[in-house]
Amino acid sequence: METTVVCTICNTSYALEPKVCSKCEYPFSASEKDKSTFVGQLFRKKLIIEETKDKIKRAQKILWVIGGINVLYFLVLLSLNPTLNVNVLDLLLGLVFIGFGFYASKKPFRAISISLTLLLSLYFFSALAIR
Numbered sequence: 001m002e003t004t005v006v007c008t009i010c011n012t013s014y015a016l017e018p019k020v021c022s023k024c025e026y027p028f029s030a031s032e033k034d035k036s037t038f039v040g041q042l043f044r045k046k047l048i049i050e051e052t053k054d055k056i057k058r059a060q061k062i063l064w065v066i067g068g069i070n071v072l073y074f075l076v077l078l079s080l081n082p083t084l085n086v087n088v089l090d091l092l093l094g095l096v097f098i099g100f101g102f103y104a105s106k107k108p109f110r111a112i113s114i115s116l117t118l119l120l121s122l123y124f125f126s127a128l129a130i131r
């Protein structure tokens, strides 16, 4: 059985020790100082990724709250006066925001920027309508 070298970071096995891990770029042949610098940077990157994931989750919750408020608003109006010509746009908007909340976990930047644009243009047009 051959002796293999295993990357301490990503557990990739090599028959011979490479200079750099092909998967995670761990510098096998570098000095101990450079190796610890690499590990430190990797740790920092992971922290940034975790923080970004938290921010995306927060944005997702905000989108769900906005969507939920719109749906609730529609339902309350409907229950108060079923014959009233209720604004179906509130329901649609609520559902769109809830949908963008789910979409934010796949394409966060796109989901958040589109829904923000939608919200701002809605405020803009409703301000125009009030005048």
Ligand SMILES: [Zn+2]
Pocket (backbone or CB within 6 Å): 007, 008, 009, 010, 011, 012, 021, 022, 023, 024, 025, 026
């Ligand atoms: Zn590796």
